[in-house]
Structures are given as C-alpha cells and as structure tokens.
Amino acid sequence: MRSKNDILTDCPVALTVSLIGSKWKLLIMRNLLSRPWRFNELKNSIEGISSKMLTESLRAMEADGIVQHTEHPGPERYSEYSLTDLGESLRPVIRSMEEWGLSYQEAIRKNR
Numbered sequence: 001m002r003s004k005n006d007i008l009t010d011c012p013v014a015l016t017v018s019l020i021g022s023k024w025k026l027l028i029m030r031n032l033l034s035r036p037w038r039f040n041e042l043k044n045s046i047e048g049i050s051s052k053m054l055t056e057s058l059r060a061m062e063a064d065g066i067v068q069h070t071e072h073p074g075p076e077r078y079s080e081y082s083l084t085d086l087g088e089s090l091r092p093v094i095r096s097m098e099e100w101g102l103s104y105q106e107a108i109r110k111n112r
Contacts, residue, residue: 024057036082
C-alpha cells in the first residue's frame with residue numbers, strides 16, 4: 001500500500017482523481033456544496049449508494065481533509081457533514097464538470 005507521501009509525488013491530475021474521482025465522492029461533494037447534510041439525508045438523496053459505501057466515502061474524505069463531521073449535542077443530538085475549506089476549494093472543479101456536462105448534453109441533443 002502506498003502512503004500519502006507517495007501519492008503527493010504523482011501527477012497532480014492523478015492526485016485529484018484519487019481524492020475525489022469516485023462516482024460516490026463526486027455526488028457527495030455535489031450535495032455538500034449546497035449546505036451541511038445529515039447522513040440519512042445524504043443516503044436518501046444519492047440514488048443507489050449503500051450505507052456502507054457512504055460511510056466509507058465520508059470517512060475517506062474526512063481523512064483527506066475534504067469533509068468534516070460535526071456532532072451537535074443537546075436533547076435532539078445529531079451529526080452532520082460539511083465541506084472543509086479545502087473541500088470548498090474544489091467548488092470551481094465541480095462547477096467546471098457541471099458546465100461541461102451541460103454542454104455535452106446540449107451537443108448530443110443537437111446531433112440527434
């Protein structure tokens with residue numbers, strides 16, 4: 001298994017893909033860009049994701065410093081996930097992906 005230090009010496013594109021390149025991580029980030037979410041809200045909003053995969057993805061993103069998990073105490077205790085400042089810095093990347101996807105959809109429609 002490679003360490004984080006090994007990954008940091010790789011191509012920057014490969015590094016980015018390793019951090020956010022999975023289907024699930026991108027969909028989680030898409031949601032977290034709008035606001036903090038509770039676990040079940042995320043699970044219910046991402047079609048096809050299992051609790052196990054959501055947990056694994058959130059933990060990996062937390063370990064990578066992209067997502068933070070906050071526990072809220074009180075009579076109705078709850079926890080939520082949000083982007084860190086580092087995660088928030090990926091907003092332009094996700095926005096570019098969204099814009100490209102829209103352009104692609106439009107080009108495909110025109111060619112039908």
